[in-house]
Amino acid sequence: MPVTIKDIAKIAGVSHTTVSRALRGHPGIAPETVARIKKIAAELGYIPNTVARGLKTQRSGVVGVIVRRIVDPFFSEVLNGIEDTLQAAGYSFFLSSSNRDPEREKTIVRVMSERRVDGVIVCSSQVSEHHRRQLERFRVPTVLINNQAAEESAHSIYHDDVYGGWAVTHHLIELGHKRIAFLGNARGGRTSEERLRGYKQALSEAGLPIDEACIVSGPNGLAEGGAEGARRLLALPELPTGVVCYNDVMAIGVMRVLAEHGVHVPADCSVTGFDNIELAAYVNPPLTTFDQPKYELGHQAAVMLLRLLDGTADSDKRDIVVLRGELCPRESTAPPPENGRFVTEG
Amino acid sequence: MPVTIKDIAKIAGVSHTTVSRALRGHPGIAPETVARIKKIAAELGYIPNTVARGLKTQRSGVVGVIVRRIVDPFFSEVLNGIEDTLQAAGYSFFLSSSNRDPEREKTIVRVMSERRVDGVIVCSSQVSEHHRRQLERFRVPTVLINNQAAEESAHSIYHDDVYGGWAVTHHLIELGHKRIAFLGNARGGRTSEERLRGYKQALSEAGLPIDEACIVSGPNGLAEGGAEGARRLLALPELPTGVVCYNDVMAIGVMRVLAEHGVHVPADCSVTGFDNIELAAYVNPPLTTFDQPKYELGHQAAVMLLRLLDGTADSDKRDIVVLRGELCPRESTAPPPENGRFVTEG
DNA sequence: GCACATTATGCACACGTGTGCATATAGGGG
DNA sequence: CCCCTATATGCACACGTGTGCATAATGTGC
CATH class of the missing domain: 3.40.50.2300 (Response regulator)
Known part of the structure; x- marks a missing residue:
């Protein structure tokens, strides 16, 4: 039902070929003809059919x-x-x-x-x-x-996930943390692995030991997955003073569970995210994270x-x-508690 | 370059019409012909061109x-x-x-x-x-x-935004709040207006006065807009004991600013969101909101x-x-503080 | 053995647009 | 006045698929 170049051609008294060329700016059409055709097209409210064009040009x-x-x-x-x-x-x-x-x-x-x-x-x-x-x-x-x-x-x-993982871990180390956990995403695949690699690299550089017990995973990259990961960390005999999370959403899940267990962030435990999503700056406390471009x-x-x-x-x-993104420090990280660490209930 | 029904037709020794009908399940094609054509199509890795079909059928x-x-x-x-x-x-x-x-x-x-x-x-x-x-x-x-x-x-x-606005406001009223602010979204249009209407309706039903000073707007529906709105509320001589926010994201912005000013949620001031986004249950404190379908x-x-x-x-x-959604009560709302209200600095 | 119904297939055109080539028209130089 | 070139336009086909109608092949009844 819509207007086609043939309709325009009929009114303009030319062939549809001429209309096609006039509208597409093809050379070799008289300027006044072009003007006339364009005017008619506008009056009829002509809208080119990209589908038909794509069929001919083989590009959708x-x-x-x-x-x-x-x-x-x-x-x-x-x-x-x-x-x-x-x-x-x-x-x-x-x-x-x-x-x-x-x-x-x-x-x-x-x-x-x-x-x-x-x-x-x-x-x-x-x-x-x-x-x-x-x-x-x-x-x-x-x-x-x-x-x-x-x-x-x-x-x-x-x-560069290796760098990102390194950057957040290094940030915690500089604050004085010595026992830092890594919370990966079991479904994160390569991304999670590389962030873990950066984490290990930063620890090694600082001469800190890599404690496999401090490396856990959440079942997914959602807040719920972060919450689950946090519960695993709370099951450790002693809670690490810092947690490097796979992403911001998981970090928010972690902070939730920590709050429920009376662990204050960052006073008792620092938490970092990854990605710097829009809300990261607004959660409580604002999340230290790695800003991805x-x-x-x-x-x-x-x-x-x-x-x-x-x-x-x-x-x-x-x-x-x-x-490569860059570290984005906020208030969810601070130096570790002075007198010892937070003792878990378990 | 891709395989067309004509290519199939050539190999099968039939016309492209027959191929088209065979593949589309048109009646009147011999079953063995259909089988043969389908086999050839599969072997050639034929993939129908939806664009061409759409041109003919006038449906994309x-x-x-x-x-x-x-x-x-x-x-x-x-x-x-x-x-x-x-x-x-x-x-x-x-x-x-x-x-x-x-x-x-x-x-x-x-x-x-x-x-x-x-x-x-x-x-x-x-x-x-x-x-x-x-x-x-x-x-x-x-x-x-x-x-x-x-x-x-x-x-x-x-x-039903009127109902939603009513529900969250009513929830605060039931908790004992008497001075409740409404934080709208200046760019929210009709949605913001209707939530406001529900808010007013709930107040009226409870016989509470509508204080225009307590009705403010953020410049947009983002966390930043919520933060700006919160600053306006903090500029009031006396902070309301509850804030009904246009949406969850704004509510998170509000809680951020309140926290920065030492206002505890929900002890000093209750905050409600709207929409029940995924993160609402995980922020600190978990947000009471109106769950939209x-x-x-x-x-x-x-x-x-x-x-x-x-x-x-x-x-x-x-x-x-x-x-119509439903109220989703969490921990960002509680009865108002017993002895008076939180006194702002301004 | 012939008319007729039924089944299987093909022809030709259509959808809306683009394009190589041919053709018509006009202009200019000799 | 004719030839040549440049300019402007149209013809016919193409893209890949779908469809009404015609036609060929097969079967059926008498």
């Missing part, structure tokens, strides 16, 4: 964004960076969340292929090698953000994909970008 | 989702409900955020039209009447979630749109759904 102008979980303050900000950049370049995007469900992941890749997306950005989701290859078979350029095996992929972008991460991923799409970058040439 | 199978801000814990959960429902129905969606920028909003509506989305869901974003009408001109069914003027639109779904909101909006798309529902018939 759409990219797919796959994420593990939509409700995630870290990812939201990354997505924000992706969106701004893609929109400025005239691209739209499909958003899909895999929710760690392999079946759903399979569906997503299939649908994206069927809809002929020009490219894909996979964020923090371990899309299996199998599906990655399927996308490659369709020559769909893919950029991975913070994925599980960054090294294997030609185009990926991630943050979240928006930038999304922005750069989008830029990288756009380069692949317009041919500026070579699909076969490896391109791995590592961004 | 894509809907547009417009939101004000991506980084918003409330909206994330709504989006989650939308996504699950749309995906189960075989639809994909474009996500766009307007960021309150009229220019950007204009672009979004244009792009969605150009891409021929089958429908649009507008969430918490006051897409202007002008643009709404443009969508209507294209006969694009539109469902509005929690919009500014729900009454004017034929299809919308929102939550966020996922359900998104789910129902998607269902409503799907009904319009498959013709089950009539586009011209008004359909307005109101969901």
Whole structure:
């Protein structure tokens, strides 16, 4: 029912070819003809059909964004960076969340292929090698953000988690802490491992022992997972004076459980987060964390994909970008308690 | 370059018409032919081109989702409900955020039209009447979630904010509070106004006076906006014993500023939020709030749109759904301090 | 053995746009 | 006045799929 270039052509008394060229700014059309056609198009409220154009040009102008979980303050900000950049370049995007469900992941890749997306950005989701290859078979350029095996992929972008883990741990050490726990995310994969590596590195550098009992994991990266991790720490004979958490949300869960057990943060125990989500500065106490360049991460991923799409970058040439965030000290960390440590009930 | 039904037709020795029918389950094709064609399709790794199909069938199978801000814990959960429902129905969606920028909003509506989305869901974003009408001109069914003027639109779904505002206020009153502040969101529009109405209603019912000095606004719905609002309350000669906040994020901002001024929550002052975001249960103290059916909101909006798309529902018939959440009491509220109130510095 | 119904398949066009090539028109130089 | 070039426009086909109608093949009843 909508207006097509043929409708315009009929009124203007020209062929639809001329209309197409006039509207697309093709050279070789008389200026007055162009003006006339544009006027008619405007009057009719013509809106070009990108779908039809895409069919002919073999480019949809759409990219797919796959994420593990939509409700995630870290990812939201990354997505924000992706969106701004893609929109400025005239691209739209499909958003899909895999929710760690392999079946759903399979569906997503299939649908994206069927809809002929020009490219894909996979964020923090371990899309299996199998599906990655399927996308490659369709020559769909893919950029991975913070994925599980960054090294294997030609185009990926991630943050320096080893450094981040080192930075927060080093911060606690400088404050005088000697017994520092690490609370990982059992489902965090590579990210969690690398933060742990940074943690160990900082301890080693400072000549502090690595106590495996102080390295625990929460079942997931949510507040609830942090709470569970905190309970494990409270079960230790002696509570560490500092806890390095996998992310801010878990840290907030940790602080909750500590508060419930009468442990004061930071007086009795310091807590650090990771990511610097919007709320980190506002929780009680404000969270010392590692500020990740979240928006930038999304922005750069989008830029990288756009380069692949317009041919500026070579699909076969490896391109791995590592961004480094920075420590963001706030009030959830302080020197350890002077007279001994907090004695747990257990 | 990808495999088309013509490629399959050539190999199978039939016309592309037969292939199309065989794959789509059209009746009148010999079962053995269907089997043979499906086998070849599978071997070649054929993936149907939804774009081409959409061109012919005039249905893209894509809907547009417009939101004000991506980084918003409330909206994330709504989006989650939308996504699950749309995906189960075989639809994909474009996500766009307007960021309150009229220019950007204009672009979004244009792009969605150009891409021929089958429908649009507008969430918490006051897409202007002008643009709404443009969508209507294209006969694009539109469902509005929690919009500014729900009454004017034929299809919308929102939550009962008057009741919510009443519920949290009533909760404070029952605890014994007599001087309760309301912290609105200057950019919250209708939503903020209705929560305020519920607040006033609860006070009136209890025979409590409405003190305009206790009704303030933050400049936005973020933690920072809440913080700013809290400073305004602290500037009052006497701090109210309870604060009803526009949403959870603002409430967290409020608690931050109160803590900085030595005001204990809930001992000196009770604070309530709104929405029940994931972190609400984990902040310190855990936030008493009004639990909104966020996922359900998104789910129902998607269902409503799907009904319009498959013709089950009539586009011209008004359909307005109101969901009602429920009070979610936690530890940020308690009876008011016994001996007088907290005296501010100012 | 012939008319007819039934089944299986193909032809040709359509969806809205883009593009290589041919063609029509105009202008200029000799 | 003719040839050549430059300019402006149209024709016809393409992109990948779906569909009404025609047609071929097969079976059925008499």
